[in-house]
Amino acid sequence: MNQARGSAWEQKALALAIWLKYILRNSRLEHYSLGRLSALSGVSYRALKTYMAILHSDNYIHFEGTEKNKVLVVGKIASKTSNRNIDISAFNFNSYKDVYNSLRTFLMARIQAKKDYIAHLLQVRHNPGRDVNYKVVLKKVKNLVQCGVLKSSDQKYREWGLSLQKIAKEVGCCVKTAQKIVKYGISQKWIAKKHNFEQIYAPKIGYFRVEGYTFSTRNNIYRVHPNTYTLSPSLSSALVLPV
Numbered sequence: 001m002n003q004a005r006g007s008a009w010e011q012k013a014l015a016l017a018i019w020l021k022y023i024l025r026n027s028r029l030e031h032y033s034l035g036r037l038s039a040l041s042g043v044s045y046r047a048l049k050t051y052m053a054i055l056h057s058d059n060y061i062h063f064e065g066t067e068k069n070k071v072l073v074v075g076k077i078a079s080k081t082s083n084r085n086i087d088i089s090a091f092n093f094n095s096y097k098d099v100y101n102s103l104r105t106f107l108m109a110r111i112q113a114k115k116d117y118i119a120h121l122l123q124v125r126h127n128p129g130r131d132v133n134y135k136v137v138l139k140k141v142k143n144l145v146q147c148g149v150l151k152s153s154d155q156k157y158r159e160w161g162l163s164l165q166k167i168a169k170e171v172g173c174c175v176k177t178a179q180k181i182v183k184y185g186i187s188q189k190w191i192a193k194k195h196n197f198e199q200i201y202a203p204k205i206g207y208f209r210v211e212g213y214t215f216s217t218r219n220n221i222y223r224v225h226p227n228t229y230t231l232s233p234s235l236s237s238a239l240v241l242p243v
Contacts, residue, residue: 001086003058005107006172013054015100016043017061020074022093027074032063037072043096087238092188105185106239108167108178112191112229113239118144119157126156161196161226182229190235196225 004010021027023040038045055061065071078085092098125141128134144150168178185191205216214224
């Protein structure tokens with residue numbers, strides 16, 4: 001998933017590898033041909049021709065057998081180090097397109113998961129419970145400070161929201177597509193969105209543009225802040241690192 005960040009082509013190829021492992025028995029396709037794979041996967045011949053080249057170069061697939069019986073083999077996607085793996089059992093496996101949209105939503109959700117992790121870590125740092133290894137927590141906070149994620153170990157967490165621009169940068173898409181990714185995540189009940197804005201009563205402002213504010217109406221001016229998101233329990237357990 002780290003390798004697929006910011007690259008639509010890498011995401012499409014990884015989604016295809018996941019989809020093939022889902023639909024193929026033992027991750028193998030006997031008597032392989034692009035036409036046969038297209039019929040089985042529901043992915044167009046033209047798209048497969050491009051994606052398969054990426055799958056091969058990324059070592060997701062290899063071929064066995066002879067020319068008369070060429071066998072496509074989809075390799076392991078999981079890491080041998082278990083704590084580096086992400087549980088994707090919540091993915092929508094109705095089609096290749098749904099797997100691709102699931103992958104992009106998970107990339108977006110990872111940003112929020114990291115924010116939630118830091119918020120929880122700082123909460124434990126300032127209010128440790130009896131069942132928490134405080135030394136481990138302090139070490140993790142110190143590492144975040146050294147990496148520049150936090151300014152100091154005494155920092156209090158503040159939620160600034162998650163902008164569409166940040167999501168677009170992480171996924172590697174435009175803001176309009178980022179909106180579609182958020183919408184897909186909401187439709188799957190993986191994320192919940194909360195709009196954040198300030199409203200100030202300004203009688204007879206009359207839709208005039210006010211510096212420092214996003215827009216105005218007849219009697220109010222508004223400053224819109226980035227949305228905040230809440231992950232579903234299933235997504236949180238799949239993405240959040242343990243304290």
